[in-house]
Amino acid sequence: MRISRRDFLAGAGSSACLGILPAAATMALADDGFVELTAGPSLQKIYKESGPASSLWTYNGGVPGPEIRVKRGERVKVRLINQLEEPTSIHWHGVRIDNAMDGVSGLTQDAVPPGETFEYDFVAPDAGTYWYHAHNKSWQQVGRGLYGPLIVEEEEPAFGLDQDLTLILDDWRLDREGALDLESFGSLMDWSHAGRLGNWLTVNGASLPRFDLVAGAAHRVRLINASNARVLEQDLSDLGGKLIALDGQPLKEAMDVPSGGFLMGPGQRADLVVVPAEGRELALREISGADPFDVARFVILPEGTVRASHPTLMANVLPEPDLTSARKLVLDMTGGAMGQMAGMTHGGEPLTRERMRETGQLWGLNGVAGMPEVPFFRTSSGETVLLEIVNDTAFPHAMHTHGHHFRIVEQSRAMVEDTGAFRDTILVAAGETVRIAFVADNPGKWLLHCHMLEHAAAGMMTWFEVL
Template identity: 45%
Template sequence: MMTTRRDFLIRSGATLATAATTAATTAAMTGLPRLARAATAGLPELRAQKAQVQLAPEGYPQTAIWGYGGALPGPELRLAQGARVQRRFVNDLPQASTVHWHGVRLDNAMDGVPGLTQAAVAPGDGFDYDFTAGDAGTFWYHAHERSVEQVARGLYGALVVEEAEAPDVDADLVLVLDDWLLDPETAQIDTDFEAPHDRSHAGRRGNFVATNGQQAYSRDVATHDRLRLRLINAANARIFVLDVAGMEGWTIALDGMPLPAPTPLTEPVLLGPGQRADLIVDITAEPGEVAQLLRFDSRDGVSQAGFPVTGQSARSRRPAPAALPPNPRMGVTLDADTAALRLNMEGGAMGRLDAAILNGTRRTFRELVEANEFWSFNGVVGMPDAPLATLARGQTATLEIRNDTAFPHAMHLHGMHFRELDDTGAATGPLRDTLLMAGGETRSIGFTADNPGDWMFHCHMLSHAASGMMTWLRVA
């Protein structure tokens, strides 16, 4: 059965505080990554570089980060549906890196997964990303090499693809939510990115929470203003439990994909790492009050973003918004040729994993712990040589996922979206690219393998991915 938000809060408890493309089939079957291409002059630049920002409140030192363009978040890329995204990625970091375009259904060679779709871009080198944004919605981009470190240092930004007919709102705002693990004296990022506790428990969780790199994000509004809030969870492991005060609203899209009809905000919004939600909210607070996007780390809500009401809009209250126009290829119709797949997740602290295969050799759990590896998919730790499945282009598949661990996991599928199966086995859930699962749950998803290439499937609690929770699918 599908888990309600309330069920998830109860069951998760304390853990909530937590070219190888098939364009050339022969080349794809070798499993060798496409070489990083030299950047081409003339494309707009997306440069990964070191920077200093005032992340902690005034009075604390600036924090050293890695950011695209030296900004936090990176530049907001906003374009029309059907337009091309063209960026020359330049790596000015001391580590190799890539850019993954999270949630975008794009050509496999542009997906940014080192070792699977391209080689990592070495320091001083570049790579041209060029693809068409066929879906309207809220997406984001982030580093996918040593991502548990590079994302934690600030390498991410928003990608907004606008509908041809956008909803009537007074402001369209991107809110990138993140937490940071900072030294409380120096305000510098904790550099222990391989801490065994993080890798074996709920993941790397920060002690400083921010919106768009600001501790006290604020935007002036007026009573009866209508806002579109594009929420992006860029945190390594934190699950954001969100609600609104001084406003009423609707969820209109999840993970970039429009809902059939706006859903009233009657329950908290859960955002696992990598997930997004588009809300339309109407300000109901009066002048002099502050409307709030609230975050619940426990039973008490704290402000994630504030909206001081400075006046009264000339417009009166409006009716509920209409649904967004659908994106192409949103249907998932299962048939007799549907492939039935299974994924069993094991390991972690308080888990029941006795042994698993690491680098081709079966290891006891004690040996895995000594190697700082803690999680397995179907008995294999880390990215396997063989795909979880090879599917024909256009074939549908179901995937039963059993979370046989004590912790939540946010399972992200690259290159395609899926729908959760209902009690009858039909794929009727919202179209998403990331599934948030509580410990002990078994859930099933269905999808159409309509995008050729090799696609990663992993936990977006990035410490979990780094310590075993990775696999991949091939669409032939």
């Protein structure tokens, strides 16, 4: 039996003043200029101070892993040291990266065995908010804490470091004592339904942390959804301000924050500019459940010398898709509980109910569950791909393209409003059809999958190759 979400939320309220902070990950810089990320086991309290420690896997001993910051166009150099008991790799989510550095075990590199190291060395071409996370058995490795923020600054950042906040949100499933529920990893019930949903939300690994904002100053607040499967619904009205970037890429024009709930699928990011007025504390609220609750609070410090300047971001230079000459492709999503499963295959064989139970494969892309031997498509570099994604399942999905950002061309139901920004992950509601377009200009083998990590593990994964 588990504590219900409601009980945990009640707990969140009563522990509001405790300010529980987990161990912070340390930044480790080696003599050769590489940042060292050591993946290893770590005992951390993610529930209450009086509660039990959780058996996490972390980078450098804390969750999230250290924030890595570079400037646009600079190299990111990271040495992964694997002190886990299983192989791992790191994916740099949203970065239009050299394919060999994309970190996808089994596609762009072999997973790094226990005790061994791997050096990631790549250029970060776009400024914005990104994140890194394990990409081998992600459903467990990310779910146990292997993730952290990657911030690519503009050449001349429009915001001072004190006015630049990263909030990485994670939805944990705790057991009745308040420790990470390890037994339920791999639950076929999760895999076939909405994925591993949690009952405890942390921001930067902490429960209800407080941040300082200066009255009258413009702050950049970077939100990252690191949850395995939860679509966060944030009430941003208290913070106010403007939405300036999504998935790392600036909007053409800043938009007022949505007045209702703001949906963020797993893997997605949103950047806000917030200029608080002097006065009461502000809160960021999660309203996806029946009982809305605060996830972070903001203390407003008296007006200082930093004045609001409402800076705008300089766009990254991405190739614009040309729809007139686009190559049109359809990606049909099937499977899952209450979904269409007829005709699905796995490993070249019909996917019977029995084989679903044996293999855990039960979601399909174009009828194929799991990584296909041959790519979904091959294309020459520079070609525009217009991809129609048809969600013929009973659940929403968060489709993520590796190595490329896309424009949203059409949405039949618009689960999330199209702001005109380039995205790397898109929420597709049950029954919805979306069309996205991008220039396939980055040579290599690229994963295309649902970022609800259980869905990906259970088959919702394919790849394409740019020649």
